[in-house]
C-alpha cells in the first residue's frame with residue numbers, strides 16, 4: 504500500500520499514474536486497494552472542458568407549432584432541449600427574429616455542467632455560477648469561453664440545427 508501511494512505521488516496526473524503502472528514502473532501489487540484508489544480519483548480537476556462534442560453529421564429539427572416549442576413562435580422566446588446525437592448536453596434555442604434563430608450548446612465551458620434555459624435573458628450554470636447571454640457570451644463567473652454555437656435556420660414552422 505505504501506508503494507502504490509509513493510508511486511501515485513511521483514506521478515503528476517492520474518493518466519501518468521496509470522501509464523506508470525502499465526509500463527511496470529517499480530514493483531507494485533495491483534489489487535482491490537488500488538482499484539478503489541483509482542475510482543476515488545475520478546473527480547480529478549482536469550481544467551476547462553472542450554465544447555460539446557457530438558456527431559457532426561447529425562441534424563435536429565424542431566417544429567415550433569408543437570405545444571412544447573411554442574416559446575419559439577415569439578421573437579425573444581427560448582427553449583432548452585435535452586441531449587441528442589448532435590450535442591449530448593442538449594441545445595438552447597433562441598428566436599432572434601422573424602427569420603432568424605440561434606442555437607447554443609448547453610455544455611458549460613467551465614467544467615461541462617448542463618446550463619438551463621434562460622431566465623431574464625441569462626442562463627446560469629448550476630455548478631459554479633457562470634452566466635451566459637442569448638448569444639452564448641460569458642457575462643460572469645468562471646467560464647473561460649462562450650457556449651458553442653450551431654448553425655440554425657428557420658423555414659415556416661421548422662427550425663433546423665446542424666454542426
Ligand code: FES
Nearest residue numbers: 611613614628631
Ligand atoms: S461547470 Fe463550472 S460554472 Fe459551469
